[in-house]
Amino acid sequence: MPQFSTSAIVCAIRHHGEHGTIVRLLTPDAGLVAGYVRGGRSSRVRPILIPGNVVEADLRARTSAQLAGMTVELVHSRAPLLSEPLPAAAIEWACALTATTLPEEYPYPALHSALSAVLDAIEAAPAARGWAAALVQYERLLLTELGFGLDLSACAVAGRSNDLAFVSPNSGRAVSRAGAVGYESRLLPLPHFLIEGGEAGWADIVDGLVLTGHFLRRDLLTDRRIDVLAARDRLIERLKRAIA
Template sequence: MQIDTEAIVCGVRGHGEHGTIVRMLSPDHGMVAAYVRGGRGRRVRPILIPGNTVSAQLRWRTENQLPQATVELVQSRAPILSEPLPSAGIDWVTSLVTAALPERQPYPRLYQAMGGLLDAIEAAPSAIGWSSALVRFEQLLVAEVGYARPETDFIEGQSPAGWSEILAALNRSSRQLFGELLTGRVEALQDSRSRLLDRLARAAR
């Protein structure tokens, strides 16, 4: 079997001496894990940065086999990872999606929303320009995976009044995400969320 798809890199871990296992969110096949030969090498490692968009070719012989993938860079978001707030935003979003979504179940609306959010994080001159989009993305994720109605009440296309409303909505979203959606060992996710909220709170002062 073979799939050619665009995808957003969400999670990367080493496997073997030179390879990596990459989890990518694609529009038509959902979250897909694949082995990338040479993923820790000088040429491929910069491509496999969480938040980057890639063109991926996945091949496998049986449905239960881990696919092997080759990747080419479509859009790099590495330049903004040196900035503390955008870096925290991208780290949280990619970590959340990696933890929350099942394998190979398509979520095309979530894929489009994630791409739009990452573009906003990259392009907005300040965090207030993308933080409301983050709230709506979390709201969509909760709805897409079939849990209770999101606790936030942002309406698509409308911006909140300001920082106080944004931070209150993110705190409500945190309680729902960690109380209902995310289970098991979530210490790293909690650290990522706390880091993001702390930096947003400092930006709001």
């Protein structure tokens, strides 16, 4: 896209040269886009380029193969949340996961809406019980959008949709309590909120993070992208402290 303007969520930044910054944004219609912000390390622009912030961006490139030049204006800042360790870790992880796994310039409108909702939830209720379940749902949606969705519709053993309680770590298919007899230790617990929605207790949230984390590590965050898991580890450590 040689030239366009859009609202977007800042997902990742990387310093380039002495003064510039390469920025990755998640947009509603164009998916993940990258551009070079001249002066991105300046005192005026640096507070705008914070992961989780909403910006209005203008991108211009001479050719579609060239990294676009980008200018940004702040629409909504989530910088105040960076002083809170747990919300800050959640924002860091959600944005890093998005920037690391999505291909550029491929539309994912459902992911944009979901990430925006997760960030809004973190801002509205910094206590993790208010947003952790939504973050797990976002991880699951991202897996689905990238072709690695979990099949939680029916038991992989019996074919029934009732009393689903586990997920196969190999196939990603749900297993009922009856179908899992004798194999429980080899399966991943399936929290009910991933099927029914709604609120979740701490135990279910932890189970959900273990479940989605297994498939993120196996299917998406491999090779060089594995480094981004450090952000998830920081989040989980802070969640454990909140639970204790």
